[in-house]
Amino acid sequence: MTCARDEGSLDHETEDAQVWASWGVDYLKYDNCFNQGRFGTPLITFQRFEAMWKAINATGRPMLYSLCNWGEDSTHAWANGISNSWRMSGDIYDYFTRPDDLCSCENAQDPMCIAPGKHCSVLNIINKLAPYADRTKPGSWADLDMLEVGNGGMTDDEYVAHFSLWAALNSPLLMGNDLRTLTASALSILNNPAVIAISQDPLAKSAIRIKRDVNVKKDEYGVGEAQIWSGKLFGGDQVVIFLNAADEDLEMKASLEEIFIRETGKAPQAQEDWEVHDLWANRMSDAVAQKIIDSPEQYATILSGIDWYNSTVIPYKEGIEKGDKRLLGKRIETLKARTMFVKTVKRHSAQMYRLRSSDRGAKKENLPSDDNHDEL
Amino acid sequence: MTCARDEGSLDHETEDAQVWASWGVDYLKYDNCFNQGRFGTPLITFQRFEAMWKAINATGRPMLYSLCNWGEDSTHAWANGISNSWRMSGDIYDYFTRPDDLCSCENAQDPMCIAPGKHCSVLNIINKLAPYADRTKPGSWADLDMLEVGNGGMTDDEYVAHFSLWAALNSPLLMGNDLRTLTASALSILNNPAVIAISQDPLAKSAIRIKRDVNVKKDEYGVGEAQIWSGKLFGGDQVVIFLNAADEDLEMKASLEEIFIRETGKAPQAQEDWEVHDLWANRMSDAVAQKIIDSPEQYATILSGIDWYNSTVIPYKEGIEKGDKRLLGKRIETLKARTMFVKTVKRHSAQMYRLRSSDRGAKKENLPSDDNHDEL
Amino acid sequence: MTCARDEGSLDHETEDAQVWASWGVDYLKYDNCFNQGRFGTPLITFQRFEAMWKAINATGRPMLYSLCNWGEDSTHAWANGISNSWRMSGDIYDYFTRPDDLCSCENAQDPMCIAPGKHCSVLNIINKLAPYADRTKPGSWADLDMLEVGNGGMTDDEYVAHFSLWAALNSPLLMGNDLRTLTASALSILNNPAVIAISQDPLAKSAIRIKRDVNVKKDEYGVGEAQIWSGKLFGGDQVVIFLNAADEDLEMKASLEEIFIRETGKAPQAQEDWEVHDLWANRMSDAVAQKIIDSPEQYATILSGIDWYNSTVIPYKEGIEKGDKRLLGKRIETLKARTMFVKTVKRHSAQMYRLRSSDRGAKKENLPSDDNHDEL
Amino acid sequence: MTCARDEGSLDHETEDAQVWASWGVDYLKYDNCFNQGRFGTPLITFQRFEAMWKAINATGRPMLYSLCNWGEDSTHAWANGISNSWRMSGDIYDYFTRPDDLCSCENAQDPMCIAPGKHCSVLNIINKLAPYADRTKPGSWADLDMLEVGNGGMTDDEYVAHFSLWAALNSPLLMGNDLRTLTASALSILNNPAVIAISQDPLAKSAIRIKRDVNVKKDEYGVGEAQIWSGKLFGGDQVVIFLNAADEDLEMKASLEEIFIRETGKAPQAQEDWEVHDLWANRMSDAVAQKIIDSPEQYATILSGIDWYNSTVIPYKEGIEKGDKRLLGKRIETLKARTMFVKTVKRHSAQMYRLRSSDRGAKKENLPSDDNHDEL
Structure with a gap:
């Protein structure tokens, strides 16, 4: 049955x-x-x-x-x-x-x-x-x-964190909400091309958790922790997520050695400078999202008006190779070799970044994998 | 063997x-x-x-x-x-x-x-x-x-708690005591129609635990905790049990959001007012119970003298639909929308309530279930 | 292999x-x-x-x-x-x-x-x-x-505790030491008829643990606890063991209710007075034990000189029924109804007692078992 | 696949x-x-x-x-x-x-x-x-x-500890590093004959852990502990390893009773004096190791110049029986009967010793095993 x-x-x-x-x-x-x-x-x-x-x-x-x-x-x-x-x-x-x-x-x-x-x-x-x-x-x-984004039980920050992790962990992204009552904020989470590009990355490797801190403030349920996830991307890029599930704002940090953790030896990537791209910075505005919801038959027109990414026209692999800005998010800073990546992260939220080598043009596109073998 | x-x-x-x-x-x-x-x-x-x-x-x-x-x-x-x-x-x-x-x-x-x-x-x-x-x-x-009610190892309060949970969790209610030495207090626990109606509720869903607090005073065995259970009932009613297994009296509370916990979104029931019915308030008196025990051949007469509920004559479903007072217990208060349900509960005891929507007449009898599917 | x-x-x-x-x-x-x-x-x-x-x-x-x-x-x-x-x-x-x-x-x-x-x-x-x-x-x-008694790694007190538990838990009593180097103290543990009678009790029920306290002083290995074991014996007697595995002397106690713990209700035995028999009080002296070791061919003579118990001549069941003093140990006190059984117990040692009802003559020999069924 | x-x-x-x-x-x-x-x-x-x-x-x-x-x-x-x-x-x-x-x-x-x-x-x-x-x-x-020695992720002290344990636990010693980039320090760990002799000991028994202390300073990952391992060797010798995985230097110690732990009774070996041989004292110098690396075709010459051990010429069993100094390491002290073996051990490092009876000449070569049986 x-x-x-x-x-x-x-x-x-x-x-x-x-x-x-x-x-x-x-x-x-x-x-x-x-x-x-x-x-x-x-x-x-x-x-x-x-x-x-x-x-x-x-x-x-x-x-x-x-x-x-x-x-x-x-x-x-x-x-x-x-x-x-x-x-x-x-x-x-x-x-x-x-x-x-x-x-x-x-x-x-x-x-x-x-x-x-x-x-x-x-x-x-x-x-x-x-x-x-x-x-x-x-x-x-x-x-x-399935995704809970848009169902109403969590805050917008929490839904952003939820979607970020589901993308970086390569989970199927099945919308679990009622499309007839979709809100603008839910739509602008679900359609973020810079985040979906992580989910659809050609290398297809899940992020792994590199840090976990349970010594933070607990919420009403006695739960609270902070985590940092890091994942290899196609072309030598790296995705980093700061997940703050503590009941307080936190300064979170990871060294480049930790971000590029390896099976053997030291991470050579820690010796380079990295450009940091914020993958949520260019999230669609509520106004645009609401316009799409209100006039679904116009959505192509509305999106084309704001230079939106259409993966049917440009596949993700091609977009990433070309450095399409719509997939890279917003470049916010340079992370110098051998330093710490530090961010202040609000209670119950996540931040999600793509790191791209500062001297990328000079390098081969795929760093050799440091995996000895794939386990089934 | x-x-x-x-x-x-x-x-x-x-x-x-x-x-x-x-x-x-x-x-x-x-x-x-x-x-x-x-x-x-x-x-x-x-x-x-x-x-x-x-x-x-x-x-x-x-x-x-x-x-x-x-x-x-x-x-x-x-x-x-x-x-x-x-x-x-x-x-x-x-x-x-x-x-x-x-x-x-x-x-x-x-x-x-x-x-x-x-x-x-x-x-x-x-x-x-x-x-x-x-x-x-x-x-x-x-x-x-099997029920231990009436065997003498627990207090009357503890037997009430024991019976309340067995009813709300839909366990078979098999008397495990010696009927020949039945006491008045045991009989008046075992024959409470308002509690048995929870066990026999037509919706047939077990209560689930919505809160547990282990940071309370421990007894001689090092054990102590407090729990709140909540269960859906036929016709949109809800049963709530405050179980105090701590070694001290406690103020216990749950919000309407918690009482009506849902898989997705916020509970719409938390936006309503609820009538609170105490299911133990009309427990049979020791005097009547003792009279039945002393004259078992007269029990039908004795019970009819006090307007007792006979489920062979009126099935539980019918009684609940009609709002039979013998099944509803005693209405003690109105719980306003978006508030906390708060009770002081004695050490090693339980309180058990049926919540019924204040504007029940105006609504359909069955709220839609929020279960996505039944797991085997 | x-x-x-x-x-x-x-x-x-x-x-x-x-x-x-x-x-x-x-x-x-x-x-x-x-x-x-x-x-x-x-x-x-x-x-x-x-x-x-x-x-x-x-x-x-x-x-x-x-x-x-x-x-x-x-x-x-x-x-x-x-x-x-x-x-x-x-x-x-x-x-x-x-x-x-x-x-x-x-x-x-x-x-x-x-x-x-x-x-x-x-x-x-x-x-x-x-x-x-x-x-x-x-x-x-x-x-x-197998028993380690006599191998030299534990103190005499520890070996007494070891042997007491093995007997009360009905373990096979296989000597694990080298008989050629048997010491007097090992022999006088291994041949205590009052303790062996517990092992060979006709009711054949293991003692169970009724209390455990881990909040005691720990030894060099970080281990320390105290336990009380109690077991039904043939004819309504009860064996009680105070096991002190803490790194300190302790006062230990159990109520008669706890000693006669039951599946249902209160223990009726707690309403009686009990005669307390110390099962180690009549342990063979080192002098006698050494004499036996030195002249094994004389052991029957030596033992007969001190009124030793020979279970081939009088089976344990018969000896217990008759109240043979060699099996009962030494009566040391009366434990009054509804009181606590209290003993000071040395670090890393055990005390072992047989309780016998003070008005035993007036009662039937076997109290009814309170077990509902035997689990395989 | x-x-x-x-x-x-x-x-x-x-x-x-x-x-x-x-x-x-x-x-x-x-x-x-x-x-x-x-x-x-x-x-x-x-x-x-x-x-x-x-x-x-x-x-x-x-x-x-x-x-x-x-x-x-x-x-x-x-x-x-x-x-x-x-x-x-x-x-x-x-x-x-x-x-x-x-x-x-x-x-x-x-x-x-x-x-x-x-x-x-x-x-x-x-x-x-x-x-x-x-x-x-x-x-x-x-x-x-496989061994990580030489891959660069650990300190030299940590690699020494890693190799010491792998040898004493009889693990296969497979080099996991790239031989083309072998460093002098890695080579001088991997080729220590006194440690390899433990791995190749004719008795072929793994060391076991006799002490573990987790109440020490934790490192950045929240990890820290100290352990002592001890193993039987051919001819009555014993290997002892002090492993300090704490985030601090520690004084570590074990009694001879603990080092020679037995199934039954007391360890007779604790009644003897023991010569302590440091198995890392004669580690090859970086200068020699570098010379070998730089001129691999000369390695036999270089090693013969420093009296290096060649197990093809003298099998380990023969070398140990003869007391070959290259296998025994450096004798540093005498451990008197019934005393403690005490060492100050640096943070994240290990010390490894062979104990040899001070009056070995007078004894049979193999003490009887105290194992009752071998478990599969």
Whole structure:
């Protein structure tokens, strides 16, 4: 049965996949309800979801296979061989930090969590992914669940932070709000091309967490922490996110050595100067966003009036290679070699930057990867 | 073998179920003793209990199938497809907070607990259920074990709290005391129609825990905490329980936003006024209860003399729809929109309220559910 | 292979059991080495050890089957159906409290411990057993590993505590020392009939831990705690052990309610007076013990000279029924109804008492058990 | 597929092993990527790696079988029956103490860790091994991952500590640096014969951790601790390592009783005097090392000029038996019976000593082992 108690697919994968193919289905989310006890070890769960993967492939029709087992049985360790995206948590809800008993894994970093439940906050989900952020892969992405942007339970700052992380962690960006009641502020988060370019980066590597500080002021739920995430981008660029989930404004900082952390030795990138681009500086104004909402049939005209980025015309890879300003955000400063990257970050917000080498023209486009191997 | 070492059912489910059906059995509790090592992963345990479920169904005779594996192997995740109730803990004993080594899961919230044992307190069991209180379902209830009300190990306040939670969490309400020595105070707990109506609510949704505070005074065992539970009821009503398991009286409070917590956005119910009904205010007096105990053959007469609720005559759904005062308890106040619900709660006791919208007449009876889907 | 790398039994149980039977073997310890990965879930481990149990039974020769898998895979939950004793820990070593990295389960109460190792202290093993002390059964005893009494690594007080617990927890009492170098003090611990009578009690119920206090002075290893254990004995008697594993002398106490803890209601035994018998008061003197060691061929004569208890002549059950003073220890006081049992206990030592009802003659010999059922 | 996504071996072990044998392969590292969910219990993982072990053996060609499953599923408990070395951790990286989210087992001692990841520090790996350091065996060694010595991320002191532990824990010593850019300091660590002799000791027993102190100054990552390791060597010698991973210099000490810890009784070795040999005192000078690097074709000449140890000419066993000074390091003091071994150890460094009995000539060469049995 499905989660809604309709007759579903377990042991009927082949016939169901064929029906869907005959309907022209493009996207299948295959959920975890009524699994008849077929979980508890990775192999059992793998086989259950592999059955559907084979059934879809056998149809010959390309469908995106969205695997959803809430991260049970170490999904990160096997799902990227048999799916296009894999949920790694219980269901998200529209809170930034509030813990809830139904999102039951107290230690959000525990990869053995059973019964992950629902009512999982943005922070809870991020913390769960951190230990295996490197397991997301081109064509098989970690799915952090649908976006809450625009649903009204969080502040605008919190939604910006939520969207920034979902982009940098390469999660599918599925709008979870009601489009008929979309607000201007939600639209201007969801359509930021400089941030979406991080999500769509050709190198396709998730950011990883390089710093975490739990010794900060806690909010009404007893939760508070600050994190810095850093990720490799195509062409030697780097994305850096300062996430302040503390109940106070914070000065946050990371050295270039930390930002370019390596398996072996010292980071040579720390010896260079870097141009810092603020990826939220050019966020669409509320006035423009509201105009689009009010006149959706005019949106192309409105956007063309403000030099908006159209990725159908210029693919992200091409835009990034060319240094398209709409994708780079706003250059705000130069970070000198061997220094600290320091920012004051407001309570419950995030800042997101693209670093680009100051002498980029003189270098090859791709620095060699420092990964010894890719782990499945 | 059974727990008492009589010959039992493992691998003999079919023949045993047929014998029971031939005897006219209505209720089967199927326990976990001498399971020959057939546990340790959900699938193994599922298959063992599924065998009996199929055997019962094959007899054609309806029996309530009470599955009892003490909550091992994530019972909450699979039992509601193959049972009518499922024990989720080791055996209860007649203490409110006392921890005991034999109830071995130190962290009562750990859903991977093996060897849950016996000597589990009321508080321990409640804490175990909290992470998956939403998994109880109509027709397959979480079983918190038999009631200790009236056995003498707890205070009257503690028994009231025990019964309140068992009702709001939709546990089977099996009297575990000796009826021949029933006391007046036990009877007046066990027969409170306003509380039983919560247990029998047509919407059949368990309350969930919305707040927990462990920074309160500890008792002689080092245990102390305070919790607030809230649950959706039929017709848009809400049940709220303030549970004080601290070793001191406490002022406890929750906002309407918290009481009506939602997956997305803000709770619209927080914008309304609510009538507060105390569900224990009309508890039967000791004098009447004692009269019933002393003259059981007269009980119908005695009860009719005090306008008692008879659910055989008026089903709970009908009574609630009509606003029967015997089910609503005593209206004590109006809770204004956007305010806090605040109560002073005595040490080791609980208060239990039904909230009903102040302008209920003007509204449809069922608010739409905010659940995205039902998880198995 | 065996632990010593000789060819062993895995998949050759039948032929090996037959060879042993042909040799007249009485006792088989079946260990856990070189198990080819056949562990990790209770069922896999159960099947491995069940194979040998069946093989032994098939020979027709009675052998004591001592199952040893170091407590992995929740041995307490299944071994008592297929063995006569079951090791529940890594290997003991000759220390009272010292933790060692090789005894790797940091939380000694964790029943899911994998790789329990060796170098487990007396205290570590006791703490592991506490959550399932009730699982030991007549004919299938929890095996806490061989006694270290007399090996020289602990003080005399520590060995007395070690032996007291092993007896009250119904562990097999296997001497682990070299008999050729037995000391007087070791002999007088190992031959105390009042303590052995607890081990051999006809009711065959393990003591359980009723109190644990970790807020006491720690020793050089950072370890320190105090525990009180209480167990039902044949004929309504009770054994109580005060175990002081703190780095200081302590006053320890338990109420009669706590000593006679029950599943339901209040303990009726707390309403009685009890005679307290010190089980170590009549320990054999060093002079007598040394005489036996020096003239082993004379031991019967020496013991008969001091009225020693010979259980071959008078079985323990008969001796206890008759109130044989050699089994009761020394009566030291009367504990009045509803009072506390209080003792000052030296650092790293234990005191062990048999409580016998003051008006025993007037009562039936066996109080009804308050257990609802036996869990496998 | 392999970790690099080339077609690999799962279910094709036999044909691949035969190809490798035909190529003359001597060393196979068999990794854990793309395992199709075949992990999660020891038996599943055992069978996957046993298949390759059988395939290699069937070829008839001796190959070193380096099993790499990152320590999942309790590798230490079963791998030494089917491999020559077994990785027991996620991938090492070039840091001494820095924790990283990708090395996800927060409690490094947890033997049930799933998803061990990469970016594991030297200290993290040592802490993981400590609970089962005794499981490494001649012919099947625990593999702590490749050496980072010379890669530049740690100080010279830290590399010395890293190499000392890898040698004393009998890990394979695989150089992980680029030989073309080898520095003098790296070479003089990697070629210290007195330390390599510990790695190659004929008794082949890993050192075990006898002390751990976490109450020391923490570094910028919040990490800091001090440890003492001790191991039996051939001929009654003992190796002792003082590892200071605190953020301060420390005085560290262990008694002879602790250094010679035993299963039963007191250590007789504590009653003797011991000669202390510093194994790093005779480390090659930078000048000599640089000369070798600069003129590799002259290295034999250069080394012969300084009386360097050549184990091809004199095997380690022979050298140790003869008391070759190049293997013993520098004798610095006599440790008197029943005293403490005390050293001041610099922040983030280690000291490593061989203890040899002062009256060695008068004794048999091998003290009897105090192990009761070898656990698989």
